[in-house]
Amino acid sequence: MKIGIVGLGLIGGSLGFDLRQRQHTVVGISRRAETGDLALRQGAVDIAATSLEAIAAAQLVFVCTPIAAVAPAVKQLASFLPASTVITDVGSVKTHIVKAASLHWPNFVGGHPMAGKAEAGLAAAEAGLFDQRPYVITPTVATPPNAISLVEEVARSLGCHLYRCPPETHDRAVAWISHLPVMISAALIQACLSESELDVMQLAQQLASSGFRDTSRVGGGNPELGTMMAQFNQAALLQALQGYRQQLDQIIDQVASQDWPTLQQTLQQSHQTRPQFVDRPPAH
Numbered sequence: 001m002k003i004g005i006v007g008l009g010l011i012g013g014s015l016g017f018d019l020r021q022r023q024h025t026v027v028g029i030s031r032r033a034e035t036g037d038l039a040l041r042q043g044a045v046d047i048a049a050t051s052l053e054a055i056a057a058a059q060l061v062f063v064c065t066p067i068a069a070v071a072p073a074v075k076q077l078a079s080f081l082p083a084s085t086v087i088t089d090v091g092s093v094k095t096h097i098v099k100a101a102s103l104h105w106p107n108f109v110g111g112h113p114m115a116g117k118a119e120a121g122l123a124a125a126e127a128g129l130f131d132q133r134p135y136v137i138t139p140t141v142a143t144p145p146n147a148i149s150l151v152e153e154v155a156r157s158l159g160c161h162l163y164r165c166p167p168e169t170h171d172r173a174v175a176w177i178s179h180l181p182v183m184i185s186a187a188l189i190q191a192c193l194s195e196s197e198l199d200v201m202q203l204a205q206q207l208a209s210s211g212f213r214d215t216s217r218v219g220g221g222n223p224e225l226g227t228m229m230a231q232f233n234q235a236a237l238l239q240a241l242q243g244y245r246q247q248l249d250q251i252i253d254q255v256a257s258q259d260w261p262t263l264q265q266t267l268q269q270s271h272q273t274r275p276q277f278v279d280r281p282p283a284h
Contacts (some may be wrong), residue, residue, distance in 0.1 A: 001024045001025070001059050001060060002024070002025045002027065002055075002057055002058045002059055002060075003019055003024045003025065003026050003027070003058055003059070003060045003061070003062065003154075004026075004027045004028075004029065004054075004055030004058035004060070004061040004062070005019075005026060005027070005028045005029065005045070005061075005062045005064055006029045006052065006055070006061065006062065006063045006064060006065060006073050006077075007029070007030070007063065007064035007065040007066075007069075008028045008029070008030045008035050008036065008039050008044065008045070008048075008064070008122050008125075009064060009120060009121055009122060009125075010116065010117060010119070010120050010121060010122070010124045010125050010129075011064045011090050011113065011115075011116070011125075011129075012028065012062065012064030012090075012122075012125075013028075013039060013042070013044045013122040013124075013125025014044075014115075014125040014126055014127070014129035014130065015062055015064065015090075015113075015130075015158075016028055016039065016044035016045045016125070017042075017043065017044050017125060017126065017127035017128075018127055018128065018129075018130065018158050019154075020043065020044070020045070020046065021127060022157055025046050025047075026044070026045045026046050026047070027045065027046065027047040027048075027049065027054055027055045027058060028044065028045035028047070028048050028049075029048075029049055029050065029051070029052055029054060029055060030048065030050060031050065032050070033048075033050055035048075035122055036048025036049060036050065038122055038123075039122060042122070042125070044122070044125060052073070052076055052077055052080075053080055055077075055081075056080050056081060056082075058081070058085060059084070059085060059086070059150075060085070060086050060087075060088070060150060060151070060154065061077060061081070061085060061086070061087045061088070062088055062089070062090060063077075063087060063088070063089040063090070063101075064089070064090050066224060066225070066228060067091045067092070067093055067096070067097065067225075067228040067229075067231075067232050068228060068231075068232070070089045070091055070097050070100075070101060071097060071100035071101045071103075071104065074087055074089075074100075074101040074104045074105050074108060075104040077104075077105070078104045078105050081105075083107070084107070085107060086107045086108075086109060086147045086150050086151060087101070087105050087107060087108045087109070088108070088109045088110070088111045088151045089101065089108075089110060089111060090111060090112060090113055091110075091112065092112055092174060092178060092179075092225075092229060093171055093174075093228070093229065093232040093233045094110045094112060094136075094138040094167035094168075094170045094171055095167040095168050095170075095171050095233075096232045096233075097110055097167075097232075098110040098138055098140060098167045099167075102140065102142065102143075106142070106144065107144055107147045108143070108147075109137060109138075109139055109143055109147050109148055109150075109151045110137070110138035110139070110167055110170075111135065111136065111137055111138070111151055111155070112135070112136040112138070112170065112174075113130050113133065113134075113135045113136075113155070113158075113160060114133055114134040114135070114136065114178075115129045115130045115133040116129075117129075120221075120222050128159075130155075130158040130159060130160050131158065131159035131160075132159055132160075132161065133159075133160055133161070134160065134161050134163055135155040135158070135160035135161065135162055135163070136163045136164070136165065136170055137151060137152055137155070137162065137163070137164045138164075138165060138166060138167040138169075138170050139164065140166070140167070148164075152164075171233050171236045172236045172239075174233070174236075175233055175236035175237045175239065175240040176240050177277065178229075179229045179230070179233055179236075179237045179240065180237065180240040180241060180244060181218050182218045182219060182221065182226045182229060183219075183226075183230070183237070183241060184219070184244065185215060185216050185217065185218045185219025185220070186219035186220075186226065187219070188215060188216055188219060189216050189219050189220065192204060250266070251263065251266065254266065
């Protein structure tokens with residue numbers, strides 16, 4: 001199959017590696033020719049170009065741009081792709097993207113492969129990034145079944161665990177387990193920076209180890225991506241932030257009132273329920 005990838009960053013490049021390994025012909029589109037040249041040298045694509053028209057003959061197109069650029073890219077693609085081509089994306093927000101992109105292309109299927117790394121860009125791309133990772137497909141009632149089947153077939157070939165849900169359900173779920181942690185993690189870093197005593201700050205920086213590294217990692221990630229998560233999933237993220245603030249206020253009250261038994265109950269419940277989020281077997 002001839003597959004186009006628009007955007008050769010971490011996700012687009014990693015897709016290219018895996019799709020080429022599965023004997024697909026991959027055409028990669030990047031804004032800068034240098035990126036395409038690197039993708040060719042690394043073996044992420046068969047053909048590299050800076051013009052979208054280079055993927056005019058593709059049967060499937062992955063749009064791997066930032067969230068704000070997905071719908072504009074689909075609008076451009078719609079001017080020359082054959083009607084049979086299926087377009088999908090990899091964005092972490094689905095309601096906005098699916099609604100906007102579907103207006104330009106009926107054969108659009110919202111998708112979100114939930115895999116990533118701390119590093120960004122094509123240089124960080126790697127084969128096997130999606131293996132054993134969740135891949136969420138978010139069709140609507142108007143999405144053609146054959147388009148859904150094609151995207152799911154390719155995702156399954158990458159070794160992904162498939163999930164299917166409405167775009168709105170996806171956005172509420174990822175607000176809790178992906179977008180909220182980014183904001184909490186960023187707030188943790190900002191709170192530490194508010195320490196007024198220089199010697200305390202310096203000692204904290206020297207002592208910071210795995211606990212701080214784990215809880216601060218996503219807050220130290222791509223600022224553009226974090227901002228777009230908030231911008232395009234605002235309602236669900238605000239609901240999650242407000243829920244978190246309520247829980248944090250309760251813990252503050254427990255500590256301030258020295259209510260150690262209740263605090264222990266809170267921590268015990270967290271200890272018991274965390275595996276439900278991080279150790280669950282895949283659904284598919």
